[in-house]
Amino acid sequence: MTILGIASQASAVTWAPSEYRCTFDQITNSSQAYGRQRWAQIQANKNLYQLAGKPKDSRFWSPVFTEDANTAYLTYQIYIYPVYVDPRVNYDIWIGPGAAGSQAQVTPSSWTLTGEQLAQLGHLEKPADVLNDGVCEPGCYTPDQQVLFEAGEQSISAAQSIGRADLITLSPDATLDNLTYIANPVATYTLDKDPAKQEILDFHMESGGSLSVTEHHPLVTSEGAVSKAMDFIPGEYLVKQDGTLDKILAIERREWFGKVYNLRPVSRDLTSNILVAQGYLNGSIRYQSEYVEELNRIILRNNVPADLVLGE
Template sequence: MSRRIWGAMALVVVAMVLPAQVEAQPLLLGRCTVDNLSTSDAAKQRVEWARKCALNQNVGHPRAAFNTGLSSASGGTLKDYLESDLERNSVGEGSFTGSSFQVNTAAMFALYNAGPTSQALDTDGYLQWSRDSWRRKGRPLYPTFGTTSDIADDGNRQLFPHKDLANCRLYFDKESTEPAFTAFHVNGYCESACYTAEQEILFADGALPIREAMEALREDLITLTPDSTFDALQLQPNLTYSYTRELRDAEHTLVVITARSGGQLRLTLEHPVINGEGRIVQAQTLEVGDALVKADGTLDAIVDLQKTPFFGKVYNLAPVTTDRVSNILVAQGYLVGSVRFQNDEVGYLNRIILYRSIPADVLPQVERP
C-alpha cells in the first residue's frame, strides 16, 4: 500500500468576523502587531473579558439563552447567548464577539480545538462552555477592534480594551487614557508566534534566519508539494503569505530538540513538528528516541530534549497555499508545520499528515462538538 498524505479534515462550523478582502489581511497583521498579546494567558484573559462584556452589556440576563441543539458532554444540550442578530446588525456594531453574535461559540473558537463540550454556570449565573485542557489551542486567538466594520476603511481607527481589562470600554490608546465614545467592531482575531529569531527557514536560494527573512520581506518560500508522499517528498517554490512577530520581548519556554546528526530545533512548546511516524505533533510531546524528518525524508533520531526559559521575541510565517501538505516547510533542515497548523480548528495534534501504510478504517475520526 502506498504511503499517502493524510489531509482529510472536518469543516469548521463556526463563522467568525474576519476581513472579507484579501488586501485587508496585511492590515490585520499590522493591527495584531500593535495590539500584541505575547502570552497564552493574556490572550485567554482578552477572550474571557470579551465574553463577560458581551453578556453583561448586550445579553443582560442568564435566562436569555437559546438552545443550540448540540449535545453537551455534561448532559443535555448546549445553550448559548446572542449579543444581537444579523437582521438588525449585519456588521456587528457594538458586538464583542464579531458578527456571529454567539457568545460561548466565539469563546470556544478562540480558545479550543474541536471536541466534546461541557457547560456549567459561571460566577454571574450564565452558562459557560469548556473543553478538556488538552484541547486548548497552543496559541489562543483574541479579538482586536476598530471603529468601522471594514479594517481597510480609511476612517477605521484601532481600538483597545482597558489595559487592565477593568471595564468594558474601548480606548484609542493602549494606556487607556483616551476613551472611544464611538461605535466599535471586531476587525479580526490575532495570534502569536513560535520561532526564535535565528532559526533558519528554507527559501529559494537557501536557508535564512526567520528574522532576516521577515526584515527582507522574503516571498520565495520553499514547502512540500501538495502531492508529496512519505516515500517521495518533493519540495516546491511557494510564496510567503504573512510573517508574524511579537511586538515586545516576553518570557517563553522553549523546547530545544537535538538530533543524532547534531541538528537542532528551538521552538515554543506548541509548535507543530512532523515526527518519524508522519504525524504532526506539538514540540512539547516529543521524546528522546522519537525522530525528526529531514527534507529528503530521512529520519534523524532525537537524542536530547531540554525545556529552557527564553526572553525575547518569537516569529512565524505562513505560505499563501492553504492545503495541509504544502503548509509543511523546512526549518533547520527538518519538516515542520506553518502557522496555519498552529490553531487548526479540528485539532492538529497527532493527526496523520504523512500517511504511512495505515488503513483508512483505523484512522482516528475527528470529533464534532
C-alpha cells in the same frame, strides 16, 4: 543544502507583508485565554447594542472563528483568543479581559477567576465602536532559526525583514515515502510587535541538529502527523528534509525574552503548509488557527492502513 524533488509553482509574489502577534494584548494562561473566547462568544449572542434582527454581534466575536474557539482549548490545548481595536482613536488596541494591562476593563479581583467565571462577566463597558480585529495565535520560531527558501536557507528574522517570499514547502501530494517540494510564496509573516517573555523548547537531535521553537509550534512526527512541540519527548523522532528520522536526545525548556516569528504560505492545503526549518519538517502557523482540528491527524499518509488514520 540540496532540495529534493522541487516542482515549479512560480508566482508573481516577490515581497511578503508582515502582521504582528499579540504581545500588545498577550495572554499566556490557558484558562484566561479560554475565558476570553467564551466571554466574547457570550456577549456576541446577547445583542447588547440592539442590532436589528438580533444577529450574532461580530464586534465581539466573528462567527468565522467560532469552531476553532470551541475546540482549540478543550480538544487541543491551544488557546486562540479575540483581540480588539478602537477606530475612534486611530485603531489603537482595546485590551479585553484576561490580559496584562487590562485593568481599565476588568477589576483586579477578576484576575483569579476561572475561564468559565470570566466568561460570565458582563460586557465590561466595551464601547460599541470597538471592533474584533481577529485572533491571536501561538507557535513560532526564535529569530535565528533557518528556513528553507528557493535560494537556500535564511534566518526567519532576516527573511521577514526584507519580506522574502520565495518559500519552499512540501508539494500537495508529498508523502513520507516520497517527499517532493514546490516553490510556495509566503503570504504573510507573523512576529511579535515588541520583545516579550517566551517559553522556548530547544530540541537536541542525535545527528547534532537542533531546533528552537515555542511550545505550541507544529512539528511533523515520525508517523506523518503534525503535533505541538510540547507533546514530543526524548526518544521520539523529528523528520528531516530528506524523509529520514532523527532521534530527539533532549528537549530543554527555557525562558527567553525577545521576538518570535512564523509565516503562512500562499497555498492552503494541509500538506503544502509544511515547510523546512533547521532541516526538519514543520507546520506553518495555519496549524495554530485555521487547521487546529488537523493536529495529531496523519497528513503524510502514503501506505498508512485506514484504521490508523486519525479522524476517519
